[in-house]
Amino acid sequence: MLEQAANVLDHIVIVPTQPFQDQKPGTSGLRKKVAVFQQPNYVENYIQSILNIDPRPDFLIVGGDGRYFNDEVIKRVVSVCVANGVSKIFIPKYGLISTPGASSLIRTFEADGAIILTASHNPGGPEGDLGIKFNRASGGPAPEWFTDRIYQGTTSLKFYSKLLERPALDLNRMGTSTIYGTSIDVMDPISNYLDLMVSIFDFKEIRDLINGNRNFYPVKILIDCMNGVTGPYVRKIFLEAMGAPRESVINGDSLPNFGGRHPDPNLTHAKDLVRKMKEDPSIKFGVAFDGDGDRHMILGEGGFFVSPGDSLAIIAANLKRVKRYSLEGFKGFARSFPTSPAVDRVAKHYGLPVFVTPTGWKYFGNLLNGHMITLCGEESFGVGADHIREKDGIFGALVWLNVMAFFTKSVREIVEEHWRQFGRDYFVRYDYENCNVENAMRCMGNLEAILVDGRLLGTRFGVDNRYQIVDTGDFSYEDPVDLSTTYRQGLYVACSEGARIIFRQSGTDSCGATIRLYLNDYHPTKLDMDPNEYLRDLFQFALQVSDLKHFIGKEEPDVIT
Ligand code: VG1
């Protein structure tokens, strides 16, 4: 035994290192340009800082969304983990794992966590972004107090351990090996995820919908994987298990640079899907997923757009149609603060609670673990349920198909019927990307001063003074489970009748600053307005109160959702 331990130590080096001062995780992990991660010691420092937290995880999943540098980082992570005595590591074949897939693996195999290499919807490639995210034993992203501890560790780190030689790992071949005492399993992550989906949905019903075994179907579907990690999952679930024709999938190969695009499923970046849906009205259902497979955008016939807040609300309203929840029932809902309150109306209808959290999935974890909610979502095209602890793009798409099959109705009909029952929440998000960091800070600082002292209360604005300001401030959240409070999560102007303006700075960009402006308003019966039109007064007032154009020097937003 002693001899064996000495033998392992012979293969480990303790490397003196300098701390990096910029390893503070944002909304969803540590996200930087690839070149930053390529600096010597950068990856190793961060991983060592995770492993230094007591209790050290002993069984880890390590994989990523396949972006440029994915495989190299996996090897560096494995090297540090083995040198630190981690007992067991699962690596998905080809190093590829979706974020929901990783959450599922952790939970099924009772791992202590996962190191997920992803920058989600940010572009990839040598000039693009990379990220490292740590999920814990529940399957969810590490909460803020935990990522703060990782960050604290990174600022004073002096040493890390790694293997003397690069670990001999073949990510393309499945099998178990042992490297200096650590069991390493290169495994298939897809079947685990397929099993999970089979346990939730009635596959036969969706298969019938796609293949036309019902009266007026088959329903032609189109899935845009945006060359992200979902390609192999989609092939397994939609092509193999459901028998959808091959041409139902576009951009299905996982590429290190996502084919040169932002793998962000919105109307701006999911261009191929939008174009094809417009060109071919025989396609009745379209969905695009982001780079790591946790977001989804739904389109109906002719490219009919389903706003993410509506998708969340419609999924909530129809959860009882999903096999698992028809049996188990459901508890409550949650949404991030900037997300439209459409889901709140559904909660009220069912007499269920709805929690409003800061932006970022980590804030849903305690609510899900405490069985206080079943479903949650964000305005950034993310919906998830208690089957895992991440948002889940494929899950979202399957609920939609499930609902279409149940009612034999089109996407548009489902949405319009929902509006007729609940009224319509108009929502837009304007993103001002890559702003000068100091200018963005000045802009937000100025707004903060205006909005936190209440000087605008009672002010009226808009055509016929239709809005009156009833509240302003900076959103903070007290977690009902651990009672921790998170401050400064969005500057807001709340108006009479529930209309809102929210400003916040993104926590996922790798360079420059992104300011997001969110607008929403509601109408019980006017259902067919253009959202940008309907929200124009709010937009004008937002520009005026923030002096945005002056501070950041941009006339127009870069992305409108
Ligand atoms: C954005 C979204 C947020 C989402 C986060 C991670 O954050 O707004 O809703 O949770 O990305 O999504 P921010 O701070 O840039 O607004 V992804 O698909 O990385 O996991």
Ligand code: CO
């Ligand atoms: Co994502």
